[in-house]
Amino acid sequence: MSTRIVMILSIWFAGLGIAQAQQAETDSMFFAPSKYLLLDKGLQFRITKAINSMYNFDFATAERDYAVLAIQYPNHPLPEFLVALGYWWRIEVDVTNEKYDAVFLKYLDRAIEKAETIFEEDETNKEAAFFLAAGYGFKGRLYSERKSWTKAAWAGKNALKYMDLSRGEEEFNPELLLGDALFNYFSEWIPENYPLMRPVMALFPKGNKELGLQQLEEVANNAFYTRIEAQYFLFRLYASEEKEPFKALQISEYLHTKFPENPYFHRSYARHLYAVGRWTEAVQQSREILERIDAKKTGYESNSGRYAAFYMAQYNERIGNRAEAKKYYLKTLSYGEESESQESGYYLHSLLQLGKLATEEKNKQLAKDYFKKVKKYAKRKHPAHQAARDYIKKNKL
Structure with missing residues (x-):
């Protein structure tokens, strides 16, 4: 401590x-x-x-x-x-x-x-x-x-x-x-x-x-x-x-507007948009972050990509676009592994969601592999670890 x-x-x-x-x-x-x-x-x-x-x-x-x-x-x-x-x-x-x-x-x-x-x-x-x-x-x-x-x-x-x-x-x-x-x-x-x-x-x-x-x-x-x-x-x-997510959003929006090329302020703005449920704007900012990573803009790297890809995945799952959701959850995993952030919440939640999607598609072995990864990277008391254990038990994986 x-x-x-x-x-x-x-x-x-x-x-x-x-x-x-x-x-x-x-x-x-x-x-x-x-x-x-x-x-x-x-x-x-x-x-x-x-x-x-x-x-x-x-x-x-x-x-x-x-x-x-x-x-x-x-x-x-x-x-x-x-x-x-x-x-x-x-x-x-x-x-x-x-x-x-x-x-x-x-x-x-x-x-x-x-x-x-x-x-x-x-x-x-x-x-x-x-x-x-x-x-x-x-x-x-x-x-x-x-x-x-x-x-x-x-x-x-x-x-x-x-x-x-x-x-x-x-x-x-x-x-x-x-x-x-x-x-x-x-x-x-x-x-x-x-x-x-x-x-x-x-x-x-x-x-x-x-x-x-x-x-x-x-x-x-x-x-x-x-x-x-x-x-x-x-x-x-x-x-x-x-x-106070709306106060956080107000400040991060100001900072991103004033310094639009600052990747830390950019991803924080996207995060706060996501937190308050402004999905369309969160997706717009997330897509721009991913484009800047691909363009190798200064400061835009895998850590920011992990945030942006996760928000894109969540949005697509929310509107029922499973293929795009899987695509961006996999991108989240890729960025998380690149930045060695396998214990982060976005990485673990992406594994959980991919496991659930694989279960719904009757691909039990793939689902089991995803849930095993959750148990590997999450501490036992972490909610993701508990969710993986429960899902394995419920679906007899």
Whole structure:
């Protein structure tokens, strides 16, 4: 259970230092330069296009602009941090893929090194502490995904230390609120869902889930740097923990509309359409995802394909098109095996449905093979495992 705590702590800082370019165009040229680069409105205006390109998975455009930024500010951590953020989004699409880990950590380490140099010269520098908190937070998040718990704990501890040191600058408050929001939400959520963790959580300040959600909403509406990350956390919480699927859909629809080439936002939008029963739109988005995978669009891969193929299968089964339903359930299996996601719900449910369809077609051996696979990949207490056992017994397979 302690591993869950490490993972939660390490993601608090995932949104820090991230520029989101919505406000800059209206007011960027009418403010005096800030002593902190992150708060320089002119800079925000200049990097608007690069930031939006990054979120829209046009990494080449973003990184060309970041290279110019690195020439202008060679001793500042911002350029390397932004490049690292781009690699984080490549990882986010399929966190099981370790292809980008090394280069992601390389740029984070460069950003941390530059921030440490600034901080050593002036320990009152809130911006340096801000980047150190963000850098170590992202490292902790990756290490927790890789189950490197000692490294994750060390990075999370550093992130917390520098997060505290970065407080006190009024202009940073909307951005720092993201960390407070996630802390408030998860420090109450963890003991509710993991009772064995209550003694551990007693060592932390008491949280408040309702306040955490309110703070996330405030960041999502008012922050400049962390707005998109707050919206990312909000739609995930509304979809899974808060059982507010329409709120999740509203946010994911906005993000997909603003960043239509971002595969994570795209598949999330399709998922939330499916969740609320907007079948026609879910099918339209799912078909587009599959087409983009076939076209080898950046970031569109087997993990997104597993989602999209499953929604297509469900829709076709719903309208009675058995041949198309089987076709897409088989695609779900193929994508699941490619991404090594055989224990995922979509993969297991596809096996169940294919087994049921084979039983109805009097192909008992094929049906038995599908149900055996369910029992192989699902844990015994998993509903799919129970369903497979029941179906085998009922149909004497």
